[in-house]
Amino acid sequence: MPEKKPTLTFEAIMRDLKTGRFAPIYILMGEESYYIDKISDYIQNHVLSPDQQAFDQTVVFGADVNAAQVADLSMQYPMMAPKKVIIVKEAQGMRSFDKLEKYAENPQPRTVLVFCYKNGTMNRRTKFVATVERMGIVFESKKMREWQLPTYIQGYLKVQNASIDEKSANMIADHIGADLNRLNSELDKLLISIPQDDRRITPEMVEKNIGVSKDFNAFELRSAIVNKDVFKANQIIKYFDSNPKAGSVYSFLPLLFNFFQNLMIAFYAPNRGDKQSVSDYLELRSVWGVNDYMTGMRNYTGKKTLQILGKIRETDTKSKGLDNPNTSAGDLMKELIYYILH
Numbered sequence: 490m491p492e493k494k495p496t497l498t499f500e501a502i503m504r505d506l507k508t509g510r511f512a513p514i515y516i517l518m519g520e521e522s523y524y525i526d527k528i529s530d531y532i533q534n535h536v537l538s539p540d541q542q543a544f545d546q547t548v549v550f551g552a553d554v555n556a557a558q559v560a561d562l563s564m565q566y567p568m569m570a571p572k573k574v575i576i577v578k579e580a581q582g583m584r585s586f587d588k589l590e591k592y593a594e595n596p597q598p599r600t601v602l603v604f605c606y607k608n609g610t611m612n613r614r615t616k617f618v619a620t621v622e623r624m625g626i627v628f629e630s631k632k633m634r635e636w637q638l639p640t641y642i643q644g645y646l647k648v649q650n651a652s653i654d655e656k657s658a659n660m661i662a663d664h665i666g667a668d669l670n671r672l673n674s675e676l677d678k679l680l681i682s683i684p685q686d687d688r689r690i691t692p693e694m695v696e697k698n699i700g701v702s703k704d705f706n707a708f709e710l711r712s713a714i715v716n717k718d719v720f721k722a723n724q725i726i727k728y729f730d731s732n733p734k735a736g737s738v739y740s741f742l743p744l745l746f747n748f749f750q751n752l753m754i755a756f757y758a759p760n761r762g763d764k765q766s767v768s769d770y771l772e773l774r775s776v777w778g779v780n781d782y783m784t785g786m787r788n789y790t791g792k793k794t795l796q797i798l799g800k801i802r803e804t805d806t807k808s809k810g811l812d813n814p815n816t817s818a819g820d821l822m823k824e825l826i827y828y829i830l831h
Contacts, residue, residue, distance in 0.1 A: 515528070520609070522670065545572065549575075555585060566599060575601070749798050
């Protein structure tokens with residue numbers, strides 16, 4: 490049985506591309522378009538010079554071609570360059586990938602064929618994908634999870650010789666979410682705004698440049714709930730209810746559910762009085778996260794946590810109009826926060 494290839498990362502693929510190592514076929518697929526675009530754009534802009542691209546680079550869209558046409562294009566020799574580049578954008582619109590099986594088994598060595606398959610994945614068990622996995626590159630671009638975003642933000646800024654504190658990173662993550670194209674665009678705007686002699690990003694900078702309040706945001710709501718600060722929690726809910734442009738109060742539901750779901754798990758940690766034990770059990774990566782769960786276990790019982798999870802589910806159902814004839818979003822969230830804190 491052939492040895493399974495290790496999972497390829499975006500960084501590993503980009504390293505190969507930048508050293509001039511190009512695979513004959515790439516399948517770039519998944520829910521996160523950012524990495525798909527980064528890889529395909531690099532290939533489109535760097536394999537051939539601008540003069541060579543005019544003769545030996547073809548960009549098509551999946552809805553406009555069929556698999557047989559792509560195979561024919563790929564088998565042709567380059568005219569004026571050492572390589573021929575074929576990029577199929579929106580490849581999810583193309584059908585009959587099985588007609589490319591024969592080509593995938595014996596690809597033209599002077600062709601670089603790229604499929605950009607967004608908003609979904611191809612079945613790895615099909616012969617075509619399995620063959621490409623053996624002969625070229627199959628990369629799945631997965632959506633980043635919410636809990637990964639602060640670490641991602643810190644890493645992105647570190648590469649640009651900038652730093653950011655935990656609160657600021659969480660403010661950005663909670664406000665923008667896991668859309669990496671938008672997230673990176675906002676981070677780039679932040680980088681332009683900070684002085685060269687002090688590359689530290691603070692909550693005040695985030696508030697000024699991204700438009701999220703340093704005092705009224707998801708990070709502060711979570712902190713208020715963890716610490717049972719009734720006044721602060723209600724202030725934040727009231728602020729969002731009165732300022733719909735700042736965001737929907739319903740956007741807090743996933744945040745609250747994730748916290749209490751993890752808090753419920755924390756109660757089962759082998760030694761829940763020890764920070765390191767709880768951190769390892771929850772697979773947390775940041776100190777502030779551990780501290781929140783330690784405080785949460787002091788302020789909430791396991792039974793109350795379970796009841797809160799049920800109430801959050803109920804609020805989510807009502808927010809979608811089920812069993813809720815006329816209660817407003819603000820009132821639903823005020824009712825939920827009252828239930829949590831009392």
